[in-house]
Amino acid sequence: MKADPKKRNASPAITWEAILTSLEDGVIVIDPRGKISFINQAAESLVASSAARALQEPYTRLFRKNLWLLSMIENSQPPCLNSTRGESDFVNLWGRSAPVSASVSPLQDQYGRSLGTILLLRDLTRRREMEEDLKRSDRLAMLGTLAAGLAHEIKNPLGGIKGAAQLLRRALVRDPSLVEYAEIMIREVDRVNLLIEQLLDLSQPARLNLTPLNIHELLDQVLLLERETTQEKRIEVRKRFDPSLPPVYGDRLQLTQVFLNLIKNAFQAMNDQGCLTITTRMETDFHIREEGKDPGKFIWVDIQDDGIGIKEEDLPHIFAPFFTTKNAGTGLGLAICYRIIKEHGGLIRVESREGEGATFRVSLRVTS
Numbered sequence: 001m002k003a004d005p006k007k008r009n010a011s012p013a014i015t016w017e018a019i020l021t022s023l024e025d026g027v028i029v030i031d032p033r034g035k036i037s038f039i040n041q042a043a044e045s046l047v048a049s050s051a052a053r054a055l056q057e058p059y060t061r062l063f064r065k066n067l068w069l070l071s072m073i074e075n076s077q078p079p080c081l082n083s084t085r086g087e088s089d090f091v092n093l094w095g096r097s098a099p100v101s102a103s104v105s106p107l108q109d110q111y112g113r114s115l116g117t118i119l120l121l122r123d124l125t126r127r128r129e130m131e132e133d134l135k136r137s138d139r140l141a142m143l144g145t146l147a148a149g150l151a152h153e154i155k156n157p158l159g160g161i162k163g164a165a166q167l168l169r170r171a172l173v174r175d176p177s178l179v180e181y182a183e184i185m186i187r188e189v190d191r192v193n194l195l196i197e198q199l200l201d202l203s204q205p206a207r208l209n210l211t212p213l214n215i216h217e218l219l220d221q222v223l224l225l226e227r228e229t230t231q232e233k234r235i236e237v238r239k240r241f242d243p244s245l246p247p248v249y250g251d252r253l254q255l256t257q258v259f260l261n262l263i264k265n266a267f268q269a270m271n272d273q274g275c276l277t278i279t280t281r282m283e284t285d286f287h288i289r290e291e292g293k294d295p296g297k298f299i300w301v302d303i304q305d306d307g308i309g310i311k312e313e314d315l316p317h318i319f320a321p322f323f324t325t326k327n328a329g330t331g332l333g334l335a336i337c338y339r340i341i342k343e344h345g346g347l348i349r350v351e352s353r354e355g356e357g358a359t360f361r362v363s364l365r366v367t368s
């Protein structure tokens, strides 16, 4: 029997359920008794509850940590029947919080009878990250202009001070206590010079020498550079490398600098002992691609420590130049990492809670 050509080419029927399930925004319907009667996939992951568990639950339980949302929903029910929109932090059932925009409307049939409430929730995390990225780039550009001007003005007098201190050291060679003072002057001038170099580095676009790199080899070399610290401090290093990863496109020196800064920070956060875990994987979060850039595959590297962690109020500032909580820190380490990774077309993010360690994730483009 011949197949009906019309049937063969016919596309599968589009159902409302398929449409709602495929939406990136969360959709939740609450029936007139206040129970959840529909929840799509995006909403399931936002509230951290499967449909099987959420359906027929009272909405007051599902949203119990979000008083702002509860009052929006109350407002949409009879007798008020108001539609409202708002933006706030949504706390899911596990206590994790994410910025969301919410739209709550009364659901009515064609005769105006109330069928409950419909809720749209949009996760704003990625958008907030992009806004932060933009602000950071602007701040760096401003700092760049300032640094270039300042560096020029400061380097000349510094050269003079260093030359004079060197002459002084030679003239005082018979008096060791005074020689020491001259040496302190020279050392401190070198420190300021280094700081200026770092600032200039931060402000000028780097000339990247991109080559295919084996990320595991590079990480091993960085660990070798820091081997003394791991032994002195009794730090255990765990490597969870995915051996199937393809090479990444990167500048060897600059990426070495990034991972060195991150690993140094991790060691400093762990004081005398702890565990550093370095994990590599293929990136599956495809939002990572910057808009307008050609699509590509990415890998990520997690540098995770179990040190002191980062205070919530410090988290928005740690990539800013000169932000430091250390006595002897310059606060340029992470700002430099940020700039280098940005120039590689990658991304650097952090997750941390005070007292619970920190994880820095670097995403980099692979060669194919």
Ligand SMILES: Nc1ncnc2c1ncn2[C@@H]1O[C@H](COP(=O)(O)OP(=O)(O)OP(=O)(O)O)[C@@H](O)[C@H]1O
Binding pocket: 261, 265, 266, 269, 305, 307, 308, 309, 310, 314, 318, 323, 324, 325, 326, 328, 329, 330, 331, 332, 333, 334, 335, 357, 358
């Ligand atoms: N792994 C980490 N654990 C806890 N806090 C961290 C970690 N990495 C960075 N920080 C916080 O971020 C701040 C900024 O880090 P950054 O590397 O930019 O500067 P720094 O380490 O203070 O100084 P520098 O790197 O110039 O010596 C640190 O002072 C610290 O408060």
Ligand SMILES: [Mg+2]
Binding pocket: 261, 264, 265, 329, 333, 334
């Ligand atoms: Mg540092």
